[in-house]
Amino acid sequence: MTVQPERLSAREQTLWHAIKTLSEQALIRVAADIEASAGISGSDFSVLSRIEELGNGELSQHALGRALGWQRSRLSHQLTRMEKRQLLTRESHSGTPAVWVRLSIHGLHALAEARPAHATAVRAHILRHVPPDHEVVFLELADRLSR
Amino acid sequence: MTVQPERLSAREQTLWHAIKTLSEQALIRVAADIEASAGISGSDFSVLSRIEELGNGELSQHALGRALGWQRSRLSHQLTRMEKRQLLTRESHSGTPAVWVRLSIHGLHALAEARPAHATAVRAHILRHVPPDHEVVFLELADRLSR
DNA sequence: CAAGATTGAACCCTCAATCTTA
DNA sequence: TAAGATTGAGGGTTCAATCTTG
Numbered sequence: 001m002t003v004q005p006e007r008l009s010a011r012e013q014t015l016w017h018a019i020k021t022l023s024e025q026a027l028i029r030v031a032a033d034i035e036a037s038a039g040i041s042g043s044d045f046s047v048l049s050r051i052e053e054l055g056n057g058e059l060s061q062h063a064l065g066r067a068l069g070w071q072r073s074r075l076s077h078q079l080t081r082m083e084k085r086q087l088l089t090r091e092s093h094s095g096t097p098a099v100w101v102r103l104s105i106h107g108l109h110a111l112a113e114a115r116p117a118h119a120t121a122v123r124a125h126i127l128r129h130v131p132p133d134h135e136v137v138f139l140e141l142a143d144r145l146s147r
Numbered sequence: 148m149t150v151q152p153e154r155l156s157a158r159e160q161t162l163w164h165a166i167k168t169l170s171e172q173a174l175i176r177v178a179a180d181i182e183a184s185a186g187i188s189g190s191d192f193s194v195l196s197r198i199e200e201l202g203n204g205e206l207s208q209h210a211l212g213r214a215l216g217w218q219r220s221r222l223s224h225q226l227t228r229m230e231k232r233q234l235l236t237r238e239s240h241s242g243t244p245a246v247w248v249r250l251s252i253h254g255l256h257a258l259a260e261a262r263p264a265h266a267t268a269v270r271a272h273i274l275r276h277v278p279p280d281h282e283v284v285f286l287e288l289a290d291r292l293s294r
Numbered sequence: 295c296a297a298g299a300t301t302g303a304a305c306c307c308t309c310a311a312t313c314t315t316a
Numbered sequence: 317t318a319a320g321a322t323t324g325a326g327g328g329t330t331c332a333a334t335c336t337t338g
Contacts, residue, residue, distance in 0.1 A: 006263040008270075015282050016269050018289035023170035025292040043328075062298065074329060076300055081327070098298065116153040122163050123155075129291045135162055137284045142165035144276045145172040190306075209320065221307060223322055228305070243315075245320065 029125040030118065037117035038110045043078055044087060045118060048111040051088070051103055061090070061099040082107075176272040177265065184264035185257045190225055191234060192265060195258040198235070198250055208237070208246040229254075 008016060031042030040048070050067050051059045065075045079101060082088050087107035092099045103111070130138065155163060178189030187195070197214050198206045212222045226248060229235050234254040239246045250258070277285065 006266055008266050012269070012274055015277065015285060016273060018285045019169075019173055019273060021289040021293050022166075022285060023173050025289075026166055026170050029292075041327075060298095065298095071330070072299065073301080073331080077327095077329075080300085092299095119153055119155050119159075122159070125292070126163060126166060127159060129288055130162065134284045134287075137281045138162060138165045138169060141276050142168040142172075145176075145272070146168050188305075207320095212320095218308070219321065220309080220323080224305095224307075227322085239321095243320095 026126055030121045033117050033121035033125075034114050038114035040087070040110050040114055044082060045111070045114050047078060047082065048087065048103065048107055049115070051101060052108075052111060055101075057108075058100055058102040061101055064101060173273055177268045180264050180268035180272075181261050185261035187234070187257050187261055191229060192258070192261050194225060194229065195234065195250065195254055196262070198248060199255075199258060202248075204255075205247055205249040208248055211248060 027042065034040060034042055034045050038045075046068060047064070050064060051057065054063065054067055061075065061079065065072060068075065070078075079088070079090060083090055086104055087110060088104055089102050090099050091102070174189065181187060181189055181192050185192075193215060194211070197211060198204065201210065201214055208222065208226065212219060215222065217225075226235070226237060230237055233251055234257060235251055236249050237246050238249070
């Protein structure tokens with residue numbers, strides 16, 4: 001076993017810094033464009049689009065949490081804020097612990113406004129900068145990180 | 148001009164999702180290891196290590212902010228929390244608007260504990276998964292995103 | 295008890311307004 | 317006025333403790 005030094009080398013620093021920059025910028029830029037176009041946050045968009053995709057307008061909170069890969073409490077706090085802003089409603093069907101989440105008219109409207117902005121932003125800020133022969137590099141690293 | 152569809156294609160979705168996963172996981176994992184080893188957050192570590200590197204224990208708040216690339220108020224809030232936890236002290240030398248930040252004994256100790264954990268975490272979670280001939284791909288994307 | 299969900303505290307971050315000192 | 321810094325509000329996230337219902 002070779003002992004590794006306690007500090008990163010210049011080469012390691014440079015690569016780590018690049019990945020940190022990439023990570024910080026990528027999500028922020030897309031979220032900012034969604035916010036500007038439809039007045040909702042990136043998290044709001046994730047929730048709204050998942051409910052529409054998987055549940056066709058209504059979905060159990062549990063299924064939603066699993067699809068997003070979020071913690072229970074994170075989703076609960078998020079839905080509380082969204083309910084307050086009238087983007088959706090929550091209701092628990094008689095005598096079960098499960099909660100159903102339903103998009104409101106306002107939520108559907110915001111989603112419709114945000115969707116094209118989302119696609120445009122992802123293309124303009126991210127995809128445009130990744131040449132086809134580099135795509136596999138990102139797919140591989142994400143795959144290793146998600147295990 | 149070709150009109151782009153309002154939704155991402157399956158191929159676009161896959162790549163965007165990979166970059167999102169990478170972005171969400173990379174920083175979180177390193178921060179979690181720092182937290183576990185020294186009881187400080189990733190932001191705390193960034194602040195402490197910058198002060199030691201650039202200022203040798205003491206640095207002006209302004210210089211620190213520029214080095215980190217953070218907003219004024221973000222740094223102010225962060226330093227307020229760190230001061231409360233006794234990681235550092237702030238003092239303004241007579242009659243100037245500038246503020247000097249100085250590491251406390253406790254801060255130096257936390258930094259010393261966190262540094263090897265940081266290097267190990269970056270290597271184990273990130274660098275290990277990037278073969279040398281792929282490094283340039285990340286450097287290029289980060290460069291484009293930081294402009 | 296177990297599973298689904300909520301709550302409160304603490305931390306993190308941004309924006310806009312404000313304070314301070316030259 | 318301009319530059320450095322702070323503040324308060326509001327959204328976002330995690331953790332641990334708690335509530336609820338079968």
